[in-house]
Amino acid sequence: xxxxxxxxxxxxxxxxxxxxxxxxxxxxxxxxxxxxxxxxxxxxxxxxxxxxxxxxxxxxxxxxxxxxxxxxxxxxxxxxxxxxxxxxxxxxxxxxxxxxxxxxxxxxxxxxxxxxxxxxxxxxxxxxxxxxxxxxxxxxxxxxxxxxxxxxxxxxxxxxxxxxxx
Numbered sequence: 001x002x003x004x005x006x007x008x009x010x011x012x013x014x015x016x017x018x019x020x021x022x023x024x025x026x027x028x029x030x031x032x033x034x035x036x037x038x039x040x041x042x043x044x045x046x047x048x049x050x051x052x053x054x055x056x057x058x059x060x061x062x063x064x065x066x067x068x069x070x071x072x073x074x075x076x077x078x079x080x081x082x083x084x085x086x087x088x089x090x091x092x093x094x095x096x097x098x099x100x101x102x103x104x105x106x107x108x109x110x111x112x113x114x115x116x117x118x119x120x121x122x123x124x125x126x127x128x129x130x131x132x133x134x135x136x137x138x139x140x141x142x143x144x145x146x147x148x149x150x151x152x153x154x155x156x157x158x159x160x161x162x163x164x165x166x
Contacts, residue, residue, distance in 0.1 A: 004054040006068060011053040014040060015072065016081065017105050017115060019097050022123050026087075029094030030073075031063070031127035035134050038064050039118045042139060043163035044111070046154040052111060057149045059140055063131040064149065073097070094127070114163065137161045 018036050022028045037055065044052045056067040076082040080100055087096045107115060122130060134140060138161070139153040154163070 004051070006055065007051075007053045008068070008072070011037075011055060011068065011072060012076065013103070013105060013107075014052065014115060015076070016099060016103055017107075018119065018123075019082070019099055020102050020105075021116075021119050023098060025123060026089055027094075027124070027126050029089065029096055029127060030069075031094075032123065032125075032130060033097070034066050034069055035063070035127075035130040036118055036122060037066055037069070038134065039122060040115050042137070042149075042151065042154050043118060044114045045151045046157065046163040047114065048110060051151055052114075057139075059143050059145055059147055059149060061145065063134050064140055090126075092127075117163075 014037065015033065018033055019028070022032075025032075037053075038057055041051045041053055041055055041057070044050070058065045058067060073082070073084075077084065081103075082097050082099060084095050084097045086093050088094075122133075125133065136158075138156040138158070139149040139151070142153045142156065143149055
């Protein structure tokens with residue numbers, strides 16, 4: 001598989017934007033943010049033939065794991081862009097992230113459409129429901145456990161997952 005350079009600045013901007021738009025939602029923990037990132041990247045790829053961040057997503061038993069997520073979040077906490085608290089969401093203890101200040105966002109029209117579309121469509125679901133939904137997407141279904149997901153597998157998506165609805 002051809003490797004592309006990770007676009008860390010774009011990745012950080014998308015994470016901060018997700019948190020800024022969804023901070024009022026009680027379900028907004030690590031898993032929800034990770035799933036939203038996945039669908040933003042893969043939906044953008046489906047429509048425009050490139051990833052916004054070039055993040056590497058790995059298939060795990062529970063769902064899809066973004067390779068750079070933990071390091072990026074730790075960096076954002078250390079640099080005082082974010083802080084987190086462990087909070088109870090129903091019967092689960094989740095790691096909730098909060099912005100220390102709202103940065104300026106300068107996404108293109110196409111980027112904004114995909115990012116906002118994913119947030120609108122998926123951000124109200126619980127982490128469990130998002131993980132179940134995510135496991136039905138072709139990029140997840142077509143690779144073996146612990147392997148990298150192939151962005152090109154979005155072209156085999158069922159209509160339910162297709163980004164063409166935006």
